[in-house]
Amino acid sequence: MDDAEGLVGGPGFPGPRYRGRMTSATAGAKLNQSVRKAITLLRVTAEDGNANVSSLARAAGLPRATALRMIQTLAQEGFLLRIPGDDRVLLGPELLRLARGTDEQLLLREVARPVIGDLVAAVRETVTLSVVAPDGGLDLVSQVDAPAQLRPQSWVGQRFPLHASASGKVLLAVYDEERLERFLVEPLRRFTPATITTVEALRAELARVREQRYAVVRDEEEEGLAGIATGISGPGDDLLGVLTVAGPTQRLDRQRGRSAVDHLLRAAGQIGSALRRGRPPSAALEVVARAGG
Numbered sequence: 001m002d003d004a005e006g007l008v009g010g011p012g013f014p015g016p017r018y019r020g021r022m023t024s025a026t027a028g029a030k031l032n033q034s035v036r037k038a039i040t041l042l043r044v045t046a047e048d049g050n051a052n053v054s055s056l057a058r059a060a061g062l063p064r065a066t067a068l069r070m071i072q073t074l075a076q077e078g079f080l081l082r083i084p085g086d087d088r089v090l091l092g093p094e095l096l097r098l099a100r101g102t103d104e105q106l107l108l109r110e111v112a113r114p115v116i117g118d119l120v121a122a123v124r125e126t127v128t129l130s131v132v133a134p135d136g137g138l139d140l141v142s143q144v145d146a147p148a149q150l151r152p153q154s155w156v157g158q159r160f161p162l163h164a165s166a167s168g169k170v171l172l173a174v175y176d177e178e179r180l181e182r183f184l185v186e187p188l189r190r191f192t193p194a195t196i197t198t199v200e201a202l203r204a205e206l207a208r209v210r211e212q213r214y215a216v217v218r219d220e221e222e223e224g225l226a227g228i229a230t231g232i233s234g235p236g237d238d239l240l241g242v243l244t245v246a247g248p249t250q251r252l253d254r255q256r257g258r259s260a261v262d263h264l265l266r267a268a269g270q271i272g273s274a275l276r277r278g279r280p281p282s283a284a285l286e287v288v289a290r291a292g293g
Contacts, residue, residue, distance in 0.1 A: 037062060038070055045080060045089055052087045105131045108232065108240050109142055111274045116243075119267040120144045123260045125247035128155060130167045132239055136179075138162075138171055146247060161221060163188050163202055164195050166229035167242040169215035173206045174231065174239050180206075194219040214261060218249055226252040228260055230268045235276050243268045 037060045044059040045051045057067035071089060074080040078094025112129050120127050129142040140155050162168030162183070172180065188197045196202050209215045214230040229244040245252070245260045252260065 034070075038074060041067065041070060041074065042079060042091070042095065045091055049088075051089050053089065056089060104234060104240060105141075108234075108271070108275065112142065112232075112241075112243070112271050115267050115270050116142065116144050119243075119245070119263055120146065122263045123245055123256075125245050125252060125260065128167070128244045128246060129241055130244070131241045132171070138167055138242060140167075161189060161191070164191050164217065164221040166215040166217045166227035166246075167244050169206065169209050169217070170229050170231045170242045171239065172202075173209040173215070191221045192219050192223050194223075196220065214265065216257070224249050226257075228252070228257060228264055230264055232268050232271050232275070234272075240275070243271070 040060040041056050044056055048055065053068050053071060054064060056071065057064045060067060060070075062070070071080055071082070075082050075089075075092060078092045078097075080095075081090040081092040082088075108131060109129065116127050116129060124146055126146045127144050128140050130138040130140045133139045137159055140158055140160075143154060143156050145154075160168055162172050172183065175183065184199050184202070188199075188202060189195070190197045196205055214228060216226075216228050218226045225246065226249040227244050227246040229242050231239050232241045232243060234240045243264060245264050
C-alpha cells in the first residue's frame with residue numbers, strides 16, 4: 001500500500017517489548033530479593049506440572065532448606081499446595097482465586113487510560129483502544145478525541161471490517177493460516193475505491209504489517225479517514241488489544257504519519273511494559289527504540 005511507504009517502521013506489533021526486567025523507574029530501587037525468589041517459585045510451579053522442592057530450589061538458586069521454608073510459608077497462605085504422599089508442589093487455591101478476580105481486559109483499559117491521554121496530546125488526533133473479544137473479533141472500548149474541531153465521530157461499541165481498518169489488519173496479521181483461510185472464504189467487501197478486495201493484495205498487506213509491526217489505512221473504509229494501529233500483548237504474548245491513531249486523511253499525511261507512528265509505538269510499548277512488568281522479555285520482539293524511541 002503506497003501510503004504506508006515512508007512511515008517509520010518499528011517493532012510495535014503485536015505488542016512492543018522492553019529489553020530488561022526492570023524499568024527505569026525501578027532500576028535504581030533496592031528490591032526485596034526474598035520476594036523475588038518467592039515469585040520465581042510461583043512462576044516455576046505454574047510452568048512445571050512436576051515441580052517439587054528440589055527442582056524449585058534449583059530454579060530459584062536457593063539452598064533446599066531455604067526453598068522449603070519459602071514453599072511452606074506460601075502453602076500456609078494458600079499460594080502453593082503440597083498434597084500428602086505426593087512430592088509435587090502445585091499452585092494453591094488462594095492464587096487461583098485471585099487470578100479469577102482479575103479481568104485482563106479491564107486491567108488493559110486502566111493501564112492504557114493515562115497513556116492514551118498523553119498520546120492524544122502528542123499527536124493531536126483521536127486515539128482508540130480496541131480489545132480482542134471472546135469471539136475473536138475486536139471491540140472498540142475507549143476513545144479520546146482530538147482537540148481539533150474536525151475529528152471522527154464516536155466509535156465506542158462499534159466493530160470495523162477487519163480488511164479495511166488499521167486495527168483489523170493488526171488482528172488479521174496475527175491469525176494463523178487456518179484461521180486466515182476461514183476469514184478469506186467470504187468476499188472482501190468494497191467500501192471505497194481504495195479498499196483491498198483481493199486475497200492476494202490482502203495477504204501482501206498483512207505481510208507488510210507483520211514486517212513493520214503496525215498497520216496503516218487511508219480512505220479504505222471511508223473516504224477522507226486515515227488510521228495507524230499497532231497491537232498490545234500481555235504476559236502470555238497473546239494479542240490483548242489494538243491502539244489506533246485516527247484522523248482526517250488531509251491532516252494525517254505522510255509527514256505527520258511518521259511522527260504519529262513513533263508516538264504510537266512508544267505508547268503501546270508503555271502499556272505493554274506495564275502489563276508485563278517483572279516478566280522476562282520475549283526474544284521474538286524488540287523494544288520500540290528501533291522505531292525512533
